[in-house]
Amino acid sequence: MKVLSKLKTSSLVVLLSVFLFSPVAVYAEGTTGSAALGSKGICGNLANLQANINNSIGERTTKLDSGRGTRENDLTAKRNNVDKQLGIDRAKWASERQEQFTKLEAKAKTDSQKAAVAAFEATIKAAIATREAAVDAAIAAYRAGVDSLIVTRQAAVNAAIATFKSSVSAAFAKAQADCSAGVDPKTVRINLQTSLKAARTQLKTDIQNATNTQGQLQTLMNTRKTAIQNALSAFKTTSQAAVATLKAAFGKTSPSSTSSAKP
Amino acid sequence: MKFLIPIVIVALIILGAVAFWKFGMGGNNPLPQLTTQNPSSNISKQAPVTGNPDDIGATINQAAQAEGNAITSNDESPVVNQNNSNAAAVGDSYNESSF
Numbered sequence: 001m002k003v004l005s006k007l008k009t010s011s012l013v014v015l016l017s018v019f020l021f022s023p024v025a026v027y028a029e030g031t032t033g034s035a036a037l038g039s040k041g042i043c044g045n046l047a048n049l050q051a052n053i054n055n056s057i058g059e060r061t062t063k064l065d066s067g068r069g070t071r072e073n074d075l076t077a078k079r080n081n082v083d084k085q086l087g088i089d090r091a092k093w094a095s096e097r098q099e100q101f102t103k104l105e106a107k108a109k110t111d112s113q114k115a116a117v118a119a120f121e122a123t124i125k126a127a128i129a130t131r132e133a134a135v136d137a138a139i140a141a142y143r144a145g146v147d148s149l150i151v152t153r154q155a156a157v158n159a160a161i162a163t164f165k166s167s168v169s170a171a172f173a174k175a176q177a178d179c180s181a182g183v184d185p186k187t188v189r190i191n192l193q194t195s196l197k198a199a200r201t202q203l204k205t206d207i208q209n210a211t212n213t214q215g216q217l218q219t220l221m222n223t224r225k226t227a228i229q230n231a232l233s234a235f236k237t238t239s240q241a242a243v244a245t246l247k248a249a250f251g252k253t254s255p256s257s258t259s260s261a262k263p
Numbered sequence: 264m265k266f267l268i269p270i271v272i273v274a275l276i277i278l279g280a281v282a283f284w285k286f287g288m289g290g291n292n293p294l295p296q297l298t299t300q301n302p303s304s305n306i307s308k309q310a311p312v313t314g315n316p317d318d319i320g321a322t323i324n325q326a327a328q329a330e331g332n333a334i335t336s337n338d339e340s341p342v343v344n345q346n347n348s349n350a351a352a353v354g355d356s357y358n359e360s361s362f
Contacts, residue, residue, distance in 0.1 A: 042362070049362060056356035064353060067346030075342045082337055089333070093326035096312070100322050103314025120316075124323060131327060135334060146339050157350045164354065189362070196359040203354040211347045217340045225335045232331045236324055243320040250316075 042189040043179035050172045057165060064161075068154065079143065090132065097124070107250075116249030120242050127238040134231035142224040149217065153210050160206030164199055171195035 101121050108114040175192040179185070310321035 045362075053357045057353060060349070060353045060356055064346075064349040067349040071342060071345050074345065075339060078339065078342055082334075086330070086333065089326075089330065093323075093330075096322055097319075097326070099312045100314055100319040103312060104316075104319060105314075107314050124319075128323070128327075132330075135330060139334060143339075146343060150343060161350075161353055193359040193362075196357065200354045200357075200359070204351060207351045207354070211344075211350060213343070214340065217343060221335075221338060221340075228331045228335055232327050235327050239320055239323055239327075243316045246316045 042175070042185045042192070046172060046176050046179065050168075053168060057161075057168070061161060064157075071150075075146075082139075097128075104246075113249055116246055120246040123242040124239060127235050127242070131231050131235040134234075135228055138224045138227035138231070141227070142220050145220040145223075146217070149213055149220070153213055156210035157207060160203055160210060163206070164203040167199035167202065168196060171199065 101117075104117055104120075105114075108117045171192055174195065175188050178188045178191065310318045310325060312318070312322075
């Protein structure tokens with residue numbers, strides 16, 4: 001009975017020991033590998049880890065490409081919308097302007113008044129053509145600047161990702177070489193983690209620098225605004241001078257009162 | 264009288280929801296048209312078609328200002344910066360501390 005009791009106690013101790021130490025055996029690094037690495041350890045799982053990471057990078061770069069395509073389409077749609085509306089507005093303004101010209105022509109009775117009206121219309125039309133050309137040029141310059149900025153940024157992002165991929169590959173190549181050279185798996189794992197973390201941090205920094213374009217975009221907007229303000233200012237000066245000349249041609253009285261004047 | 268209180272509360276909620284939909288976010292257009300940004304639609308009101316030089320001057324200068332306002336207010340930055348997070352997300356392809 002005493003022997004049986006001792007056997008029971010020993011069995012219990014062994015059983016408890018198994019339960020107590022089995023997690024250590026499973027998760028211990030360097031012998032049977034960590035939970036994430038399964039039973040092969042870091043050296044036995046390098047290829048698998050690298051494949052998974054490369055696969056994840058591939059998925060994310062595909063999403064990046066897709067996002068670029070969407071942005072390009074959205075930008076084109078926005079520009080087309082602006083161009084279309086600008087065309088509609090300009091046609092409307094031209095129509096309203098022509099109505100004013102027609103009324104003005106009806107008020108011109110003398111040859112000098114008719115000549116003044118013709119000169120006025122020609123001056124205004126030329127000034128509008130100049131202004132619209134300047135506005136179009138400002139729009140084109142802005143868009144070219146934005147496009148260039150996108151291309152530059154895209155190249156910088158691509159370069160950052162290429163560097164990142166290269167760093168990841170190099171980290172795994174070193175880990176593989178260390179494993180082959182019999183370096184302690186714990187050291188291999190720590191070195192790999194450190195290298196991958198550095199690669200990730202570098203990528204984040206590079207991407208942040210590459211995508212920090214708000215200041216450049218604002219500069220492009222300011223340049224366009226200045227160009228348009230200059231065009232408007234020149235147009236206003238020309239149109240005001242033309243109006244003054246026209247009024248002078250009709251004498252001191254306004255054209256509405258000259259309609260009753262005899263030719 | 265007490266039974267009126269919940270009816271009044273429900274009515275106020277419905278009114279608030281309708282007001283929000285009408286005047287709040289629900290009525291916003293993500294890509295506003297140029298005509299909403301400029302006063303061109305008011306030109307005929309501001310400068311009657313009389314053929315008077317002053318009215319003509321007002322007509323053409325209002326149109327010029329409307330054109331300038333429409334273009335200078337057009338900002339492509341939101342579109343340019345959309346999906347920027349996709350690039351940074353490439354760096355989240357792994358968590359090295361997990362292995």
